[in-house]
Amino acid sequence: MRRCSHPGCSWQAIAPSDDAALEQYAEHLVNAHAKTVEADIPDGMVQIKLREDDEWITTTFEEARDLHDSFHDH
Template sequence: MKRCSHPGCSWQSIAPSGDAALEQFAEHLVESHSKTVDVDIPEGMVQIRLHEDDEWVTTTFEEAQKLHDWSQDE
């Protein structure tokens, strides 16, 4: 099971496997916690920022996941 760590968000996955939970989580993040920006992002890349006042970082989804998990462990 995967849970969203955004403050005040109680979303959690209901999935038959870890891969399916990760896919649900990615869809949840896009639908609930992302914003559309007017910028060219290369195919297969995403932009994230870990804290409200941080700079945006362009990276792969996998690296974004690692950065997000790392920031939650701080």
């Protein structure tokens, strides 16, 4: 099962598999917690910041997922 790690968010996936839960989680993050910003980001890269006051990090999607998971799995 996958739960949202954002403070105060009680969302959790209800899915038949880990892959389906991850897809639901990604959809939830975009719909509930993402913002659109104007930025020049190279193809194949994403920008993330782990805390509200951190600088934006430009990285690959895979690295962003690893950073997010390690940050929230303390």
